[in-house]
Amino acid sequence: MPSTLPPLTSLTAAGCTAVITTAAGTWPLSLAVGLAAAVLAVRAGVGRRVLAAAAAVLLPLGLSLLMLHGLFFPEGRTVLAVWGPARVTAEGLTFALESGTRTGACVMVLLLFSFTVSAPDLVAALAGRGLPPQFGFVLASALTLLPAMAGRLDNIRAAQEARGLVLRGGMLSRLVGVRLQMVPLVLGLIEDSGSRAQALEARGFGGPGPRTSYREVADPPAGRRFRTALLLFAAAAVALRLAASWPVAGPS
Amino acid sequence: MAGAILAARICSFNFHGERAPALRDVDFSARPGTVTAVLGGSGSGKTTLGKLLAGWLRPGPAGRLRGSLALAGELLEFQGGEDDPRINPAAWSDRVGYVPQEAAAMLSTVRSTVAEELAFGLENRGTPRARMLREVAGIAELTGLTALLGRDPATLSGGELRRLAMACAVITGPGVLVLDEPLASLDAAGVIQVRDLICRLTGAGTAVVVLSQAADGLARSAAHWIILDGGTATATGTPRKLIRSAELARTGTVLPAVTCTVPAVRAQSPVPDTEPVLELEGVGFGFPGAGGAVHEPLLRNLGLTVRPGEIVAVTGRNGAGKSTLLRHFNGLLRPDTGTVRVAGQSFAGLPAGRAAASVGLLFQHPRDQLFERTVLREVSFGLRRLHGREAGSRAHEALETVGLSRDAATHPAELPASKQRLLALATVLARRPAVLALDEPTVGLDRHGLGRLDHAVSAAAARGAAVVLVTHDAAYARAAAHRVLELDGGCLRDA
Numbered sequence: 080m081p082s083t084l085p086p087l088t089s090l091t092a093a094g095c096t097a098v099i100t101t102a103a104g105t106w107p108l109s110l111a112v113g114l115a116a117a118v119l120a121v122r123a124g125v126g127r128r129v130l131a132a133a134a135a136v137l138l139p140l141g142l143s144l145l146m147l148h149g150l151f152f153p154e155g156r157t158v159l160a161v162w163g164p165a166r167v168t169a170e171g172l173t174f175a176l177e178s179g180t181r182t183g184a185c186v187m188v189l190l191l192f193s194f195t196v197s198a199p200d201l202v203a204a205l206a207g208r209g210l211p212p213q214f215g216f217v218l219a220s221a222l223t224l225l226p227a228m229a230g231r232l233d234n235i236r237a238a239q240e241a242r243g244l245v246l247r248g249g250m251l252s253r254l255v256g257v258r259l260q261m262v263p264l265v266l267g268l269i270e271d272s273g274s275r276a277q278a279l280e281a282r283g284f285g286g287p288g289p290r291t292s293y294r295e296v297a298d299p300p301a302g303r304r305f306r307t308a309l310l311l312f313a314a315a316a317v318a319l320r321l322a323a324s325w326p327v328a329g330p331s
Numbered sequence: 332m333a334g335a336i337l338a339a340r341i342c343s344f345n346f347h348g349e350r351a352p353a354l355r356d357v358d359f360s361a362r363p364g365t366v367t368a369v370l371g372g373s374g375s376g377k378t379t380l381g382k383l384l385a386g387w388l389r390p391g392p393a394g395r396l397r398g399s400l401a402l403a404g405e406l407l408e409f410q411g412g413e414d415d416p417r418i419n420p421a422a423w424s425d426r427v428g429y430v431p432q433e434a435a436a437m438l439s440t441v442r443s444t445v446a447e448e449l450a451f452g453l454e455n456r457g458t459p460r461a462r463m464l465r466e467v468a469g470i471a472e473l474t475g476l477t478a479l480l481g482r483d484p485a486t487l488s489g490g491e492l493r494r495l496a497m498a499c500a501v502i503t504g505p506g507v508l509v510l511d512e513p514l515a516s517l518d519a520a521g522v523i524q525v526r527d528l529i530c531r532l533t534g535a536g537t538a539v540v541v542l543s544q545a546a547d548g549l550a551r552s553a554a555h556w557i558i559l560d561g562g563t564a565t566a567t568g569t570p571r572k573l574i575r576s577a578e579l580a581r582t583g584t585v586l587p588a589v590t591c592t593v594p595a596v597r598a599q600s601p602v603p604d605t606e607p608v609l610e611l612e613g614v615g616f617g618f619p620g621a622g623g624a625v626h627e628p629l630l631r632n633l634g635l636t637v638r639p640g641e642i643v644a645v646t647g648r649n650g651a652g653k654s655t656l657l658r659h660f661n662g663l664l665r666p667d668t669g670t671v672r673v674a675g676q677s678f679a680g681l682p683a684g685r686a687a688a689s690v691g692l693l694f695q696h697p698r699d700q701l702f703e704r705t706v707l708r709e710v711s712f713g714l715r716r717l718h719g720r721e722a723g724s725r726a727h728e729a730l731e732t733v734g735l736s737r738d739a740a741t742h743p744a745e746l747p748a749s750k751q752r753l754l755a756l757a758t759v760l761a762r763r764p765a766v767l768a769l770d771e772p773t774v775g776l777d778r779h780g781l782g783r784l785d786h787a788v789s790a791a792a793a794r795g796a797a798v799v800l801v802t803h804d805a806a807y808a809r810a811a812a813h814r815v816l817e818l819d820g821g822c823l824r825d826a
Contacts, residue, residue: 197443198441198443199441199442199443199444199447202441212455216441219441220440220441223440223441227440230485234699235702237658237663237683237694237699238694238699238700238701238702239684239702239712239713240661240662240663240682240683240684240687241661241663241683241687241691241692241694241700242687242712242713242758242762243684243687243688243713243716243717243762244684244687244713245682245684245685260702262704263702263703266744267702270744274436275436275440277387277420277436278431278436278437278438278439279439280420280421280424281385281386281387281420281424281428281429282424282437282439282451282452282455282499282503283421283424283425283452283455283456283503284421284439284451284455285420285421286421286422286425286455286456287421288456288457289457290454290455290457291453291454291457291458291459291460291463292454292460293446293447293450293453293454293460293463293464293467294447295460
């Protein structure tokens with residue numbers, strides 16, 4: 080279900096939340112933001128898709144953080160266990176936890192945004208702010224890439240099933256299907272991009288001059304005020320973080 | 332040529348890396364307010380010529396051109412070298428519109444409604460919004476798209492997509508419009524709308540160029556014909572002069588009957604008392620919409636029985652659900668209600684791949700059906716499981732049947748559209764299924780291709796297969812099928 084927020088407000092809210100969470104750098108806040116994003120995703124009807132995408136990104140990332148910082152953290156002083164050259168330290172685990180939850184919160188917030196924003200509305204809103212149409216096209220293509228790939232995969236799978244490939248019989252069958260579908264998927268996307276470029280040029284996409292937009296996106300004043308407040312809040316969070324981390328000059 | 336808005340003198344045009352020219356000795360001109368038809372069979376060079384004229388193939392990046400192009404009085408001379416002039420595609424497309432044979436290739440893919448897709452070209456030219464709204468509403472009315480303005484372009488049927496592509500090209504008001512097979516996949520109403528649109532455009536001074544492998548009513552309304560054969564213009568002149576010419580006869584151009592007679596209907600099915608091989612009972616189906624809501628059902632309590640050796644044609648307006656119906660035969664789509672049985676067996680609960688042994692489906696768009704790296708690999712896919720050691724000979728036999736034996740090592744994407752359709756047909760024939768479901772099998776085929784299709788369908792029926800073909804070509808349906816049914820309101824009835 081698309082977000083009811085105007086697209087620029089959604090974009091600002093997602094970006095500022097990620098910035099503020101990163102600036103705060105405390106794992107309880109990061110965890111709370113990640114959970115809030117998950118709840119909002121479920122309420123928006125995209126919970127399963129957001130959580131699946133987040134798992135694909137965060138599980139390998141979390142494991143690598145644990146491996147790197149949990150086992151090898153030179154600054155660690157409180158040693159919990161030792162296996163040869165690997166030392167599990169409380170400081171290393173804390174660092175891994177903070178990094179993981181901070182990244183997790185950002186990933187969840189941005190996934191929630193990308194799965195709920197209306198791509199055409201966002202592109203129209205950005206074009207209305209004077210952004211180059213090429214930027215809008217790339218953004219829209221990126222936001223619609225997964226559905227487009229899913230549609231093309233459906234076509235390939237239908238063509239293969241129509242010739243006897245049985246794909247719904249367990250993990251091994253699915254893996255065989257993935258192997259058979261990847262090559263035509265990639266080649267098809269490359270072929271498509273070539274013909275698409277021709278069509279876009281022919282329809283004046285590469286031409287110079289100002290653009291207009293057929294789609295009108297409402298942007299009420301309250302939304303603009305909310306965005307300004309969010310941006311100020313995010314700037315303040317970054318400033319506070321910089322001030323807190325600034326090295327204090329000692330007596331010479 | 333004097334008075335021409337677009338003219339070309341092509342001594343030769345070679346794609347990079349190709350020794351043989353794709354086009355040679357072609358003189359072309361189009362005058363404002365007229366229709367010019369370029370006729371020829373499969374592989375004759377029509378699409379290459381059309382793309383060159385429209386700036387979709389640009390001399391230099393796309394290949395070497397020796398000759399000249401002239402647009403609205405501006406002459407560009409090409410020697411096939413580095414110093415040749417460069418065509419600005421955006422400026423060229425302002426004056427020459429092009430609708431490719433594969434209509435979907437025209438779409439931007441980033442617009443979420445038909446209305447926005449129509450407006451895409453206007454947006455890029457900075458057209459004020461109020462004028463865009465008027466232009467979109469106007470062109471939608473002319474092309475019968477008004478009811479579809481809010482639809483996602485990705486959900487349109489083949490015929491609807493063609494009308495959208497044409498409207499996208501027309502909306503910016505080019506002085507020349509090049510249309511590649513403009514009537515393909517259109518229903519009778521769509522054909523009338525397109526012909527009316529072309530009349531209106533020529534009346535307003537647009538030069539319309541039609542590329543076609545059929546000398547149909549639209550081609551016969553042209554002021555001038557150019558006949559292409561093997562990449563060369565073998566004859567030019569008026570339709571009256573060329574309609575019975577040896578040059579036209581030598582090409583694979585389809586010649587629908589000049590005098591309109593009702594084609595003879597085939598005799599009744601030769602095996603009336605045998606058990607049906609395909610049975611649909613009470614089939615209902617609707618695509619799920621956004622949020623899981625079910626749209627208006629496309630199929631309602633639909634029934635169909637086809638016996639061995641019987642050929643049934645299904646017609647109906649664009650978007651009536653004909654392709655959706657065929658996809659129920661092999662389990663790619665599952666009915667919401669009712670049952671589908673092949674040779675007495677229901678596929679309910681079985682994966683679609685299991686049905687492939689009994690049902691061969693020719694997709695509406697051949698490119699959706701082709702995914703392998705060579706023509707031979709394409710036909711051979713999945714055959715070994717079905718035919719064991721005979722798989723190789725079955726694949727070669729199927730390629731021979733459709734006339735593609737010499738293209739066995741070619742990549743399917745490099746074949747012209749008509750050969751892609753024949754290749755897709757070969758993948759179906761090689762499996763020797765009990766049911767052949769053919770979606771728009773005649774689209775894009777020249778006379779030779781139609782002959783091969785007819786032979787293949789007759790041979791399949793003769794060995795006892797049931798054939799269901801979906802087509803907008805009423806004459807072909809009546810001539811090829813034992814029964815002609817119309818899909819209307821989700822149900823089948825005698826046409």
